[in-house]
Amino acid sequence: MTLFDLLLQQTINGLSLGAMYALLALGFTLVYGILELINFSHFNVFMVGSFIAMGVLQLFGLTGQDVILTGLPLVGVLLVTFAVTMVSSGAIGVAIERLSLRPLRNVKGPAAMITTIGVSYILFNIILLVCGAEAKNYPNPMPTVRYHIAGAVLDLRVVLIWIVALVLMGGLYLFVQKSRIGKAMRATAQDAEAARMMGVDVDRVVMMAFFLGSALAGAGGLIFGLYYNFTSFIIGFTAGLRAFTAAVLGGIGNVPGAMVGGVIIGMIEAMGGQFIATAWTDVIIFSILVLVLVFKPAGLFGRMAPTKS
Amino acid sequence: MTNGVTATLARPFEHIPDAWRQPLGLTLLIAAAVLFPLVHTNDADIDSMANAAAYAVLALGLNIVVGFAGLLDLGYAAFFAIGAYTYGILSSFQLQPEWSSFWEPFRILGLVHKMAADTGDGSVVRFTLSFWLALPLCAGFAAFWGVMFGAPTLRLRGDYLAIVTLGFGEIVPIVVRNWSDLTNGAAGLNGVSAPKLFGWSFGVNSTPYYYVAIALVALLIFISIRLRDSRIGRAWMAIREDEIAAGAMGVNRTKFKLLAFAIGAAFGGMTGVFYVAKLQTATPEMFGFPVSVMILVMIVFGGIGSVWGVVLGAFILQLLQSWWLEDLTGWLNVLGRAVHSDWLAHIDLVPSIELIFGFILVGMMLFRRQGLIPATRPQTALSFDQQHAEIRRGGFNDLKLQGLGGDVRTGALALEIKGVTVKFGGLTALNNVDLVVPNGGVVAVIGPNGSGKSTLFNLVTGLLDVGDGSIRFHGEEILGLPPHEILTKGIARTFQNLRLFPNLTVMENALIGQHARLTTGVLQAILRPPSTRAEEAAARVWAMEVFAIFGNRLTPRVGQMVAGLSYANRRRIEIARALASRPRILLLDEPTAGMNPAETLELAEQIKSLNMLGLTVLLIEHKLDVVTTLADTVYVLDHGEVIAQGTPAEVRRDEEVLRAYLGRNAQAAAGMAPAGMASVPLPTLGQ
Incomplete structure (x- = not known):
């Protein structure tokens, strides 16, 4: 492969990773924008999402990568799997908010953040205890169709992943911009107290943020499984930290920023793995996180909401 | 409920005078700690206690950063790793540079030995750093890294700090894993020397390690308490309560945050030395995120900011892990066989320890945020006379x-x-x-x-x-x-919207006002020489003089938390705090x-x-x-x-x-x- 081919190939890989991180980053950004809370449970909602999706695919009788679907059955199975995964993951997010975070809404200090670490740990260990520590072979009904572009390979499933991610992100963006509750979300992010006085049901807005963020994380978990053909209880931590970095990079609280940040982080991971060493990927990404926070804490595109002091 | 239980338990001790209680309790505790290995000679149990004590030291260190200064550090295990690997590398065969005259002075100091090379020709250096020297040395080295990690994060808001420290906590084990030449990578360091005391090696016997660990816990409890009740501790708590007000009242925030990071890291580095000396091996897995979370669970469980609380939390959770969970599993299995429940007969609780940690974190945050032993003492109510304000007209x-x-x-x-x-x-x-x-x-x-x-x-x-x-x-x-x-x-100021330190007492607020006029440093705070005692006493006298401006409105309330006082009194405290700085x-x-x-x-x-x-x-x-x-x-x-x-x-x-x-x-x-x-x-x- 020539250098150009390598760059092209890693761009394709980076965009796929980036799509996944962007979906995950949106959940951090939505919750942080409204509650100013780093939601560590989001890491493992993503992981649980990939297990839920695996269960759904298995219900369709799919195991491993042997059963290949095409045409309508493929579209149907994927649609149902995405829908079920997103709704269940969203429900988990709502349950986490309702049960463990709402009672702490007005408590100052790190209590809420510590709670999300605890919830994250609970999810992590439940999956570990119930499903075991070994990596799971992921059911994947997508046909292997490869396009050769210059010296690089573009897999059909990668294109599908891009399409799904773009549709979900576009949908979220429109929802936040145009819908009534989306406007309420943006208003709450600016000033929760004022929004409440203007008749916004803040509890409902927070619930919606958790639902949407967690649903997207679930979709991200499914995409992870389809992309790597495996899942495991440990995937949440690394992916979550990278996605969080993406959210910070794009300006936490900023919805389009999270998407761009996700793609940048995906590209860094792909290029760093190619040209430096996979073992150092996380060091590179954390260094970026620290540098951004220190020198440009508002991120590349600034915050959606001004920082409350 | 719990108060009722405590009261019942305390009844037999009620006739002990107040002044005797603390020394008596302390003596009993020390006696129990010293006698434990003599009475209970099971080596595995002594080993568990030594580990629990090591975690208590880690918890005390993290408590300085999180509990005192209010900086949420999720990567604390990094300092544990730095201390551990520094001692491990400098007391094992890991590095064997060729012998040259450069090493001669170190040989005379006993830090290295000259050793025949494996290849047969020439000599190589064998590092033999003494354990006792390593304790302060690695504490210092970890403190240096504490400052290095802390410095770029200081301007960040608290929640960002958490994520950056989490990142550092991840980077350190990755570096350890990938830098095989220095650390032997994932395979881990082997053959770390056991400590020696007057020529006698500790070897693999748990008892000497136990005593070292207990001594470390005692030392660090002492240091924590001395720091907490000093100018240093007050500055940390001021930063925790209200960073902007702390700066405006003369606290150099950069300096004191870094100081908290450094001292916390030093505790962690020391524990690393101890832990590696005891295990005589170190692998990157021993210092990952789960360790940082476990230490956090310990201080949340025991009481954030509470010195005795975090020690108790560390001991309970460590012993839960190493003793009770196995016992409980055994009992449940017996019960399962008795009632013919296959599930109960084969249940194993030991792997679920992290799940339990998760539930402890959430449960404590939701139902008992102050922990087992709260950091703040209950307030005594004012008498009716004291509550009666005499209005002072005419200045x-x-x-x-x-x-x-x-x-x-x-x-x-x-x-x-x-x-x-x-x-x-x-x-x-x-x-x-x-x-x-x-x-x-x-x-x-x-x-x-x-x-x-x-x-x-x-x-x-x-x-x-x-x-x-x-x-x-x-x-x-x-x-x-x-x-x-x-x-x-x-130049001293008050704020339009009041920026007091709500969870500190009226007196502490006024003492923080004098921060810039006092000189106590870390060493004086710990050793508390007569000059420091005198300075502290004078500071209290001056605060009382300032309170007297407002008649009897503040003087009876000096021991009360500011958060519970009336709005007008909080305004007066803010003025008193500013005046305390002798503007x-x-x-x-x-x-x-x-x-x-x-x-x-x-x-x-x-x-x-x-x-x-x-x-x-x-x-x-x-x-x-x-x-x-x-x-x-x-x-x-x-x-x-x-x-x-x-x-x-x-x-x-x-x-x-x-x-x-x-x-x-x-x-x-x-x-x-x-x-x-x-x-x-x-x-x-x-x-």
Whole structure:
């Protein structure tokens, strides 16, 4: 492969990773924008999402990568799997908010953040205890169709992943911009107290943020499984930290920023793995996180909401 | 419920005098700790206790960072790893550089040995750093890294700090895993030397390790308590409670945050040395995120900020892991066989320890945030007599308050503000403002809301660093200095919206006010020599003198948490806290806001008395009766510009002022009113 081919190939890989991180980053950004809370449970909602999706695919009788679907059955199975995964993951997010975070809404200090670490740990260990520590072979009904572009390979499933991610992100963006509750979300992010006085049901807005963020994380978990053909209880931590970095990079609280940040982080991971060493990927990404926070804490595109002091 | 249980348990001890209880309990605890391995000779159990003690030290270290200074550190295990690997590498065969004369001085000091190389020709260096030397050395090295990690994160808000420390906590094991030449990578360090004492090696016997660990716990409990109850600990808690107020009260935030990171990291590094010496091996997996979380769970469980609490939390959770969970599993299995429940007969609770940690974190946050042993003691209620406030009219003339207002006066002007401009984006908050405060004078700044008064105060006290122009204090340029330096020069302030340290006592608030005037450093705080005791005692005396300004309103309440006091009293505490710093000029931002007319008058007269004692005052106030009582000169700000200045009477008649306050038409209306200016309701406007 020539250098150009390598760059092209890693761009394709980076965009796929980036799509996944962007979906995950949106959940951090939505919750942080409204509650100013780093939601560590989001890491493992993503992981649980990939297990839920695996269960759904298995219900369709799919195991491993042997059963290949095409045409309508493929579209149907994927649609149902995405829908079920997103709704269940969203429900988990709502349950986490309702049960463990709402009672702490007005408590100052790190209590809420510590709670999300605890919830994250609970999810992590439940999956570990119930499903075991070994990596799971992921059911994947997508046909292997490869396009050769210059010296690089573009897999059909990668294109599908891009399409799904773009549709979900576009949908979220429109929802936040145009819908009534989306406007309420943006208003709450600016000033929760004022929004409440203007008749916004803040509890409902927070619930919606958790639902949407967690649903997207679930979709991200499914995409992870389809992309790597495996899942495991440990995937949440690394992916979550990278996605969080993406959210910070794009300006936490900023919805389009999270998407761009996700793609940048995906590209860094792909290029760093190619040209430096996979073992150092996380060091590179954390260094970026620290540098951004220190020198440009508002991120590349600034915050959606001004920082409350 | 729990109180009832405690009371029942405490009943047999009730006849023990209060003064004896603490020493008695401490003696019993020490005796139990010392006798444990002699009474209970099971080596595995002693080993578990030694591990629990090591985690107690880690918890104490993290408690300084999280509990005292309020900096949430999720990567604390990194320092544990740094200490462990430093000692491990310097006391094992991992590195074997070729022998040269460079190493000779180290050989004489006993840090290295000369050893025949495996290849047969020449000699190599064998590192043999002593365990006892390694403890302080690695503590220092970890502290250095604590500062390195801490420095770039200091400006970040608390939640970002958490994620950055989490990142550092991840990077350190990755570096350890990938830098195989230095650390032997994932395979881990092997053959780390066991500690030796007078030539006797500890080997693999648990008992000596147990005593070392217990001694470390005792030492670090002592250090934690001494630091907590000192100028250092108060500065940390001030940062935790309100960072901006801490800076404005003279606490150098950068320095004290780094100090917390460094001391916390030092504790972690020390524990790393101990842990590696005991295991005689180290792998990157021993220092990952789960370890950082476990230590966090320990301090959350025991009580964030509570020294005894975190020790208890560490012991309970470690012993739960190594003793009780296995026992419990055994009992459940027996029970399962008895009741023919296959599930119970084969259940194994040991792998679910992290799940339990998760539930502990969530459960404690939801139901008992203060932990098993809360850091704050319960408050004693005031008697009816103490609650009765005697209203003190006419200020005070019985107090000397030596040293208030400063002894040295240079020039006639205390504060000289010239051509000051502040812009926020497109908004000009202050435009070319000139203002002077003569020595010993009282100057008031009035103006509609949003006219730039508080911005002016923030600029003078260093909370803003975006202004152009010049601010001279007794002839010295102070614009752009950080808040704590400005306070040290003698400018103290109060805040419009109150910025007290709510979870500290009235006395502690006033002591933090004196932070810049006290000199106790870390060593003095720990060793507490007579000079430090004297300084501390004098600081308390001065605080009581300052409280006496407000009659009996604060004096009976010095031991109370500020959060529980009335609004007016909290306003008084803020003034007292500022005065405690022995300022030469006092900046008051709406000191009487929210007070009733009687309280307002009382406070105005007290401020007047302070001025009579030589204190210069710059005041923002909306109530014109207060301004008229106090001020020699009044400046009127509108849209960031000085639109009028003069005596209170002159300013009242100024047309610009009327327009700014009441609008053009109102001015015309006021002009037509037969009673003239006197009827203009200036004093009550703006609030």
